[in-house]
Amino acid sequence: MMKADILIVGAGISGVAVAYNLAKKGVKNIYVIDKGYFANGATGRCGAGIRQQWGTEINCRLAKKSIEFFENAKKTLDYPGDLEFKQEGYLILAITNEEHEQFKKNVVLQNKLGIPSKQLTKDEALKIVPHLNPNSFLSATFCKTDGHLNPFKMTEAYYLAAKKLGVKFSFYEEVLKIHTKNNKIVEVITSKDTYQTQIVVNTAGGYAKEIGNLAGVDIPVYSENHEILATEPVEKMQGPMVMSFAKNIYCQQVPHGAFLMGRSNPYAEQNHDVESSWQFLDAMSKTVVDILPIVGNLRVVRQWGGSYNMSPDRQPIISDTDQLEGFYMACGFSGHGFMFAPMTGLLLTQMILNEKTDIEMSSLHLGRFKNIDTKLIEKSVV
């Protein structure tokens, strides 16, 4: 039998960020339990793009403050390696008039919040990425401080910093049961031990709903498979991430030269499938050749899938709940939880410690789904 002041389920980027922030505030006796190793879930399978060009105010704020953290993360976390943070922007293509008009509004919102994005004409976009097919888009938006990070190194940086502050990690240990009594948590049963604890943090990614169920907490999220591929590495030819919501693609060249690209499957089912398919390869190739024809000449060396944990409004759930005292969660990131992790860690820590949060939390709270406002649904997603 072990005793934990706080038990965190899942050592993906969210779990390690929460653990680090709690430990930095002086909380002792924190355990992080993962059924695999760190980055075993979506974190180790993601595209690791970092962008601030969002359509809702809350996502813009989360992303902007997170980027400020990433810019200094190596020093702040005292990480010995290179986090491979490249800030060469995101170029988001408007394909339709409707997108062109919507992006105009998005840029106004982003600029109001201090995000240095701008709307570009076709010619201006072609100056930034000359190998774009000029007939494939109308205009674009660009934010030069958006970028890409190595997800394994970033997770390791948080993990090492948290460990140095005394957080205990246990890998290859699965959380199996959460016992409660009178609306309070009593103990957590794992595949290896029993932990007496009154606080559980659910950062189980694609399995957040199941962890909620173990505690009798209903979380309206589901998982679906998103596929991605990597090409052979080539000499540097593209700085920014190129993205289109209408054409359903994101594509960028990472520092070691490979192109990473992904798209969502409109027919994806709600399950824990993380397989890869020839149908994805086929659709992905056709889309990239349409937008970035020259990239079509590269050989694909690897493809894989991973879970997006989807929330009803496509925005994260960073929350406590009146369904169970001491139960906290960060999930439902809907495919963008890597870039928000610094704020996830900070905000959940502030909530657990009953401090004033840096951002007003109502639009991130689980309770919002009782009355969903369709105007606030994030549409800038692939």
Ligand SMILES: Cc1cc2nc3c(=O)[nH]c(=O)nc-3n(C[C@H](O)[C@H](O)[C@H](O)COP(=O)(O)OP(=O)(O)OC[C@H]3O[C@@H](n4cnc5c(N)ncnc54)[C@H](O)[C@@H]3O)c2cc1C
């Ligand atoms: C193909 C793809 C591309 C993506 N691209 C981007 C991107 O460009 N930018 C971006 O910001 N985000 C992106 N995402 C989303 C991002 O990967 C996730 O939102 C983020 O990694 C979620 O991190 P997490 O720590 O919350 O969950 P995860 O990384 O999934 O971690 C959850 C952990 O919980 C553990 N766990 C689960 N159940 C149990 C249990 N019962 N007991 C113990 N441990 C358990 C798992 O082993 C896992 O390690 C992408 C995702 C995919 C799949």
